Amino acid sequence: MKILILCTGNSCRSQMAQGFLQSFDDRITVCSAGTKPTGNINKKAVKVMAEIGIDISHNTSKSVEKYIKDEWDYVITVCGGANEDCPVFIGKVKHRLHIGFEDPSKVEGSEEFIWNEFYRVRNKIKEEFYKLYIEQIKSQL
Secondary structure (H helix, E strand, O other), X not given: OEEEEEEOOOOOHHHHHHHHHHXXXXXXXXXXXXXXXXXXXXXXXXXXXXXXXOOOOOOOOOEHHHOOOOOEEEEEEOOHHHHHHOOOOOOOEEEEEEOOOOOHXXXXXXXXXXXXXXXXXXXXXXXHHHHHHHHHHHHHO
């Protein structure tokens, strides 16, 4: 099973979703990419994932162009920008989904508020992707 997760910057939400899906089942090949990759992984995203035992520190921010000709069981966008800008895939895509999340890296306020948003979004990503895994993906493996 091959899954591609897309976001605009490929620095935060898509990286967390990739980490979760890989942690659910090692039979899944998960990649993530961005329509406008930043080139870096958000340090707060790395930290909140590490706190629950998932290491995304070695991931890299990549362009969707790297994967456009490949075949995918799922292509999942996690932000509105990537959903709107998602290119047409030349390769075969069995399922295209959008599961949107707010971008915690864009939140303004106190440090405590910003960290709380990272935790909230991380937990929401885990919840939504676990639901997807249990309801759709697991039975196809």
